[in-house]
Amino acid sequence: MGHRTEESMDTEEIAFRSLSSSNHHNFPHVHKVGVPPKQTPWKEFSAMLKETFFADDPLRTFKDQSRSRMFVLGMQAVFPILDWGRSYNLAKLKGDLIAGLTIASLCIPQDIGYSKLANLAPQYGLYSSFVPPLIYAFMGSSRDIAIGPVAVVSLLLGTLLQNEIDPTNNAVEYHRLAFTATFFAGITQAILGILRLGFLIDFLSHAAVVGFMGGAAITIALQQLKGFLGIKKFTKKTDIISVMQSVCGSAHHGWNWRTIVIGSTFLAFLLIAKYIGKKNKKLFWVPAIAPLISVILSTFFVYITHAEKRGVQIVKHIDKGINPSSVNKIFFTGEYLLKGFRIGIVAGMIALTEAVAIGRTFAAMKDYQLDGNKEMVALGAMNVVGSMTSCYVATGSFSRSAVNYMAGCQTAVSNIIMSFVVFLTLMFITPLFEYTPNAILSSIIISAVIGLIDYEAAILIWKTDKFDFVACMGAFFGVVFASVEIGLLIAVSISFAKLLLQVTRPRTTILGKIPRTNVYRNIQQYPEATKVPGVLIVRVDSAIYFSNSNYIKERILRWLTDEEEKLKRDGLHQIQYLIVEMSPVTDIDTSGIHALEELYRSLQKRSAQLVLANPGPVVMDKLHASSFTSLIGEDNIFLTVADAVLTCSPKFAEEV
Structure with missing residues (x-):
């Protein structure tokens, strides 16, 4: 789809965009996504190591104990029989x-x-x-x-x-x-x-x-x-x-x-x-x-x-006697x-x-x-x-x-x-x-x-x-x-x-709204789910890393192209907003952020806006640190898909 200027848009579409740009003020109950407090690199690194190698926190047992007690607890940790043996x-x-x-x-x-x-x-x-x-x-x-x-x-x-x-x-x-x-x-x-x-x-x-x-x-x-x-x-x-x-x-x-x-x-x-x-x-x-x-x-x-x-x-013969040394x-x-x-x-x-x-x-x-x-x-x-x-x-x-x-x-x-x-x-x-x-x-x-x-x-x-x-x-x-x-x-x-295969080719799905609810689900799993006019909602079911970031970007763009071709055949309005549901995205690296930036620029050429819904604290922290939130605008990051739809397509959100 080629780049569309404001002059080529019809009056209804211009009015729709004008309304959408001010929707944060018109809908005060739409919650903003918070940015977690910034941690020092050492604290962040140590937390990661602790969760990876010491998820059960074995040192917690020794906290605030005397040396003699720590010795006893240490021996029990190595030889559990000293612990349960007391109640035998x-x-x-x-x-x-x-x-x-x-x-x-x-x-x-x-x-x-x-x-x-x-x-x-x-x-x-x-x-x-x-x-x-x-x-x-x-x-x-x-x-x-x-x-x-x-x-x-x-x-x-x-x-x-x-x-x-x-x-x-x-x-x-x-x-x-x-x-x-x-x-x-x-x-x-x-x-x-x-x-x-x-x-x-x-x-x-x-x-x-x-x-x-x-x-x-x-x-x-x-x-x-x-x-x-x-x-x-x-x-x-x-x-x-x-x-x-x-x-x-x-x-x-x-x-x-x-x-x-x-x-x-x-x-x-x-x-x-x-x-x-x-x-x-x-x-x-x-x-x-x-x-x-x-x-x-x-x-x-x-x-x-x-x-x-x-x-x-x-x-025949089996040697008699206990184990001989083999050191x-x-x-x-x-x-x-x-x-x-x-x-x-x-x-x-x-x-x-x-x-x-x-x-x-x-x-x-x-x-x-x-x-x-x-x-x-x-x-x-x-x-x-x-x-x-x-x-x-x-x-x-x-x-x-x-x-x-x-x-x-x-x-x-x-x-x-x-x-x-x-x-x-x-x-x-x-x-x-x-x-x-x-x-x-x-x-x-x-x-x-x-x-x-x-x-x-x-x-x-x-x-x-x-x-x-x-x-x-x-x-x-x-x-x-x-x-x-x-x-x-x-x-x-x-x-x-x-x-x-699962890491490099994660699942992406198109979401629609379940009638009479504010719930958005996979349209293939829920055939009654309704697509939002002028909006494409895509969920990414994986962390976004260097190994899959390019695939995710290209897959989303294919979803977008297929949807626009279908809308064009039916004589309907083209996609104006792409909402990416990010609640399953547990982490993102620099390659993933770069892929989102490329996705944003591709959407700009299509006169469409990138919107994020429910990014987690780790993802939000990295998006904020890389200035990606400034690039797309913090007003385009929402707590839920429902909030995003309410802002991008208020008429649909109220009617369905």
């Missing part, structure tokens, strides 16, 4: 004792199986359920989370480690790299907690986590076909194509029917036990003790029949230092994401607050200590935590009880596992990881957000058809892509 009683011990014994019966057979996922000897899984839970019990803030090795992290760690060192031909170096990765996983977790950077794990979206976990569950289950079918030569790759080729290639000579019978029988038993526990919550203990019962019965059966002589693969086995120099650091960061972040998600879930169910940063420090500390005591990466286990919760745990003492049972197992019972068939461990792992396939969540994601579903499926297929690390990379990449 026999009633709580009863609940923790039952829960601890129950999760111990579940964790022992799981740990032996999970260690195989990490390509480690069975005792390392038990080691990782002895020391880390003890450390966490003293430092963690969750009452319900159960600590130990988990399937996804075990598989991820095993996959990444074997890409660097062959676990069979170079077992000593492989173990050293595993301890090194565990050490740096703990360091990563602790640093994130100390620096209060826990928000970084939120960049992995829920949809991506659902897809990643589901894909990892299928990959883990496929890996168990080696033990389930009794295959001796099995691929080291984790993708579904390689695994199925390995399974089918060994069908004629590599399968052992006795192993299949054992695995199938007890897998059916475990699934039935899980079904019973799901149907009747009071029978939660049935699926919890089913794995241990399976191990005992299958071990006894193999022992009395000597099935190991007929091709049934067994666990001198960690790579602090050499070529494997950087590799251990890289693997540790990846494994540590995944372990942290799973643990925090589990902790938050059960904290919400019991209605108590969980300090995410304390959790990270506790998880980091336990993995650092664990790396020095022959453990690999441990975290919160959802299956054990669910059993812990249903068993009536009261505090983290249930982890101590579980740890004590594992200690007794390491000291006295490990020789009894010698004849445990590998098929039963595979069955236990398959039954455990089935719960990670959350198809209901995937369906809900599809119904709610199609882009989220793409992220979910991308992570899922990446894990299943490529590898765990590829799936993880896809999950992170799609999560970031979605974030960047």
Whole structure:
């Protein structure tokens, strides 16, 4: 539309503009937008840092306290057990004792199986359920989370480690790299907690986590076909194509029917036990003790029949005794230092994401607050200590935590009880596992990881957000058809892509007035909403930054052009006012202000006026500091859209 002079305007339009220019005096109830008091740069910067890193204000507890009291509070902050331990009683011990014994019966057979996922000897899984839970019990803030090795992290760690060192031909170096990765996983977790950077794990979206976990569950289950079918030569790759080729290639000579019978029988038993526990919550203990019962019965059966002589693969020897020191086995120099650091960061972040998600879930169910940063420090500390005591990466286990919760745990003492049972197992019972068939461990792992396939969540994601579903499926297929690390990379990449897309392409909508109200809403959502003659009202649903400012300006101008072309076809008056509703605009930078200035100049060429409605205090402060308010005139900034319309189109505001 070309530039219109006052001479080219008709009499009615000139009168309308004259009336509008004096409307602030005619409508005294139209409120002005205030400019917040100016803050010093340091105060503004410190406030931003405090909100980003110290939103929960942890130093508030120490305010106006004596030195001795500050020391006590500091110790309680690091070791929460010193706080809640003072009110501990026999009633709580009863609940923790039952829960601890129950999760111990579940964790022992799981740990032996999970260690195989990490390509480690069975005792390392038990080691990782002895020391880390003890450390966490003293430092963690969750009452319900159960600590130990988990399937996804075990598989991820095993996959990444074997890409660097062959676990069979170079077992000593492989173990050293595993301890090194565990050490740096703990360091990563602790640093994130100390620096209060826990928000970084939120960049992995829920949809991506659902897809990643589901894909990892299928990959883990496929890996168990080696033990389930009794295959001796099995691929080291984790993708579904390689695994199925390995399974089918060994069908004629590599399968052992006795192993299949054992695995199938007890897998059916475990699934039935899980079904019973799901149907009747009071029978939660049935699926919890089913794995241990399976191990005992299958071990006894193999022992009395000597099935190991007929091709049934067994666990064989498990080292007796508690965790040996591994401080001198960690790579602090050499070529494997950087590799251990890289693997540790990846494994540590995944372990942290799973643990925090589990902790938050059960904290919400019991209605108590969980300090995410304390959790990270506790998880980091336990993995650092664990790396020095022959453990690999441990975290919160959802299956054990669910059993812990249903068993009536009261505090983290249930982890101590579980740890004590594992200690007794390491000291006295490990020789009894010698004849445990590998098929039963595979069955236990398959039954455990089935719960990670959350198809209901995937369906809900599809119904709610199609882009989220793409992220979910991308992570899922990446894990299943490529590898765990590829799936993880896809999950992170799609999560970031979605974030960047939302930041760079925010939504803008045209608003209309709901009849018989002063409310203005999206005309697509509310078809009855009426457009204001001569006025275009646009809402920007995002902060305006350098990344999206040019897009927002161009999108608003496209709205304006489309609207003017439509009005021209209908022979109606052109747009005289553009009202930008800015209540969703939480912040604006210099690029955003520059885009608004360009928008203002473009409107001037169209003989239209830019009007702002309801800018927030941060936005208003920056607009005022940049003199933008002087450019468009402070009389063109209003508290609400209704006030702006009342001034720009008083006849419409009164009639509609």
